[in-house]
Amino acid sequence: MKSVEFAEILKNEEIADSTYSMELFCPEIAKKAAAGQFIEIYTGLGENILPRPISISEIDSENGKLTLVYQVVGRGTDYFSQCPVGDMLKIMGPCGNGFNISHDIKQHIIVGGGIGIPPLLELCKRLDGEVNVFLGAKSSPVLADKFKSLGAEVFIATDDGSVGFRGNVVELMEEIKPQGKMIYSCGPKIMLKFLSAWAEKNNIPVQVSMEERMACGIGACVGCAVKIRKSGCNDWQNLKVCKDGPVFMGDEVVWDE
Numbered sequence: 001m002k003s004v005e006f007a008e009i010l011k012n013e014e015i016a017d018s019t020y021s022m023e024l025f026c027p028e029i030a031k032k033a034a035a036g037q038f039i040e041i042y043t044g045l046g047e048n049i050l051p052r053p054i055s056i057s058e059i060d061s062e063n064g065k066l067t068l069v070y071q072v073v074g075r076g077t078d079y080f081s082q083c084p085v086g087d088m089l090k091i092m093g094p095c096g097n098g099f100n101i102s103h104d105i106k107q108h109i110i111v112g113g114g115i116g117i118p119p120l121l122e123l124c125k126r127l128d129g130e131v132n133v134f135l136g137a138k139s140s141p142v143l144a145d146k147f148k149s150l151g152a153e154v155f156i157a158t159d160d161g162s163v164g165f166r167g168n169v170v171e172l173m174e175e176i177k178p179q180g181k182m183i184y185s186c187g188p189k190i191m192l193k194f195l196s197a198w199a200e201k202n203n204i205p206v207q208v209s210m211e212e213r214m215a216c217g218i219g220a221c222v223g224c225a226v227k228i229r230k231s232g233c234n235d236w237q238n239l240k241v242c243k244d245g246p247v248f249m250g251d252e253v254v255w256d257e
């Protein structure tokens, strides 16, 4: 059940080029939130501006706090980056379904690309056993040190080779050949598509968190539809990322259009 809350900004600082970490005090939403869910943030730029979906990166339900990591790409995110500590933001959440975590699984692989990395941090905290984390970015991935501090083994791929392996994360996984019983991922659609193919070839189930463009954010339009296979047949249906996702099984998604 979603709540609408006015959240106080406790922190809002630039952690990388045009990338900000924001801490919000929102006890109602924090106590219900799960790893992989997102919130909708209203911009205060006028009634006609739609709220912006941003993933929950860390949850501190005891102290009523959520941390988000966002990149400035347009009007809404630019507005957030200029909000000072102490300002109030209207938010709605938690939205979506989040990752499916099984405590029977003790060997996990996390794969994040670009601004898809943040929601995987809370997930990493909640997994039992061994966790191998693969992070991909143009030049330097965000939050790599935070994953390391959780005890995960972290492998990095960058497009320009400035940090770690030169290439993409799936090519790096092909080199390392990590073992795992479940893959959890978030990042650009093209990465999720190739990762799903890699996972199928290696017989490992993969959960993919899709970041489609959204409009209403509450399942009332079809702005965020993705094609998902119906089980047991070759047919597919349009499901909504904001309501039915953002997390789907990789082998359910119809990738080619």
Ligand SMILES: Cc1cc2nc3c(=O)[nH]c(=O)nc-3n(C[C@H](O)[C@H](O)[C@H](O)COP(=O)(O)OP(=O)(O)OC[C@H]3O[C@@H](n4cnc5c(N)ncnc54)[C@H](O)[C@@H]3O)c2cc1C
Binding pocket: 038, 052, 053, 054, 055, 056, 069, 070, 071, 072, 073, 074, 075, 076, 077, 078, 115, 118, 119, 210, 211, 212, 213, 214, 246
């Ligand atoms: C479920 C979900 C979770 C998300 N989590 C995060 C997050 O944790 N951190 C983060 O930085 N961003 C996240 N995003 C993307 C974020 O919602 C958009 O970047 C934001 O809404 C852009 O708003 P804007 O007003 O700044 O830009 P706009 O002016 O609306 O758009 C500026 C540019 O960004 C592009 N853009 C907008 N939305 C998306 C999108 N969803 N995917 C790709 N390109 C887009 C537009 O095509 C345009 O080129 C998430 C999106 C979804 C759907």
Ligand code: FES
Binding pocket: 213, 214, 215, 216, 217, 218, 219, 220, 221, 222, 223, 224, 225, 240, 241, 242, 243
């Ligand atoms: S954004 Fe309207 S249905 Fe998802």
